[in-house]
Amino acid sequence: MPAAETWRTQAGETFAARLSGVHGPLAIFAEHGGTRRLGVEALDDAGIARIADFLAARPAQPPAWSDSDSPVVTALRGKLGMLRQGKLAAFEPGARKLPEFFAIFYGAGANAATRQFTPQLIARYQALKARHGERFEVIYAGRDGIPEDHTAYVRESGLPWPFIRFTALLSVPSVERWGEAGIPSLVVLNAAGDVVLDSVRPSGDFHPPDEVLRQFEALLALMQGESPAAKRALHRLTVLQHVRSRPAGEHPPQPWVLSLDPDEFQTLPVKRIVATLHLDEFGRVKEAAFEPALEAVLHEKLAKATSGWLFLPCVRDGRGQTFQIKIPLEF
Numbered sequence: 274m275p276a277a278e279t280w281r282t283q284a285g286e287t288f289a290a291r292l293s294g295v296h297g298p299l300a301i302f303a304e305h306g307g308t309r310r311l312g313v314e315a316l317d318d319a320g321i322a323r324i325a326d327f328l329a330a331r332p333a334q335p336p337a338w339s340d341s342d343s344p345v346v347t348a349l350r351g352k353l354g355m356l357r358q359g360k361l362a363a364f365e366p367g368a369r370k371l372p373e374f375f376a377i378f379y380g381a382g383a384n385a386a387t388r389q390f391t392p393q394l395i396a397r398y399q400a401l402k403a404r405h406g407e408r409f410e411v412i413y414a415g416r417d418g419i420p421e422d423h424t425a426y427v428r429e430s431g432l433p434w435p436f437i438r439f440t441a442l443l444s445v446p447s448v449e450r451w452g453e454a455g456i457p458s459l460v461v462l463n464a465a466g467d468v469v470l471d472s473v474r475p476s477g478d479f480h481p482p483d484e485v486l487r488q489f490e491a492l493l494a495l496m497q498g499e500s501p502a503a504k505r506a507l508h509r510l511t512v513l514q515h516v517r518s519r520p521a522g523e524h525p526p527q528p529w530v531l532s533l534d535p536d537e538f539q540t541l542p543v544k545r546i547v548a549t550l551h552l553d554e555f556g557r558v559k560e561a562a563f564e565p566a567l568e569a570v571l572h573e574k575l576a577k578a579t580s581g582w583l584f585l586p587c588v589r590d591g592r593g594q595t596f597q598i599k600i601p602l603e604f
């Protein structure tokens with residue numbers, strides 16, 4: 274296991290931790306006694322470079338669940354069951370890939386709040402599975418006092434995900450340790466076994482499982498990298514990866530985030546404007562000019578809008594370069 278390293282944020286804060294995982298724009302660091310969650314964008318340039326190294330060393334495809342040496346998989350191997358056609362059976366992952374996340378659901382059939390939350394979780398689980406497939410899995414850790422109650426609730430609720438068998442519940446401390454906050458609760462672990470999202474925060478505040486579920490849904494959406502917010506959160510990292518992947522030759526800039534609301538410019542006297550943008554070596558817009566010339570107020574408004582655009586920069590022989598680019602805008 275990698276040793277702890279010293280990390281620094283752009284704000285100047287330093288901390289010692291082991292990088293556990295990078296999940297879209299979120300980096301998870303294992304520290305003494307817990308984990309630290311930090312947006313990748315918050316790190317200094319040296320930290321961004323180490324994030325890029327970590328991702329470059331990661332296998333292109335996750336290993337098979339059955340062959341994985343993930344701490345979560347190792348702890349749960351041979352201890353999971355599955356409901357199949359109303360009967361309890363051993364869980365067999367088959368050819369499934371190792372999930373990036375394990376959402377551990379702690380509950381009990383005798384608990385009214387668990388009964389209220391379970392149908393909500395099942396509905397969201399099915400929707401998220403349709404969208405994100407094998408990227409995650411839910412594991413049920415029951416808190417009923419006797420095996421008959423545990424079995425009855427698994428059957429009654431029709432759980433579509435694996436559960437820890439009642440006889441194995443006390444033999445997985447690496448998973449059980451996160452269930453001490455009460456029920457129902459939800460803890461999202463990465464494959465390394467470190468907490469990504471939790472019902473209990475360092476402050477001691479308890480966050481209901483539906484709130485954790487919403488945060489998990491938001492993280493999965495950001496990890497798809499399609500929204501402007503997700504792309505902005507990964508711009509510095511993506512720029513570094515872009516430059517590193519082009520060690521020779523000259524490569525023009527590529528659009529990354531170009532968002533403009535045409536409704537804000539309905540008073541423009543023309544419907545087509547050519548924007549001349551001056552990009553720095555990191556693909557950020559430093560200056561903008563427009564043809565035809567606009568009156569001062571409209572020029573300032575359009576310049577402000579385009580100042581937030583982001584590109585992957587021009588690269589020449591492995592180094593980012595300044596560049597001037599012309600982009601036609603239709604209104």
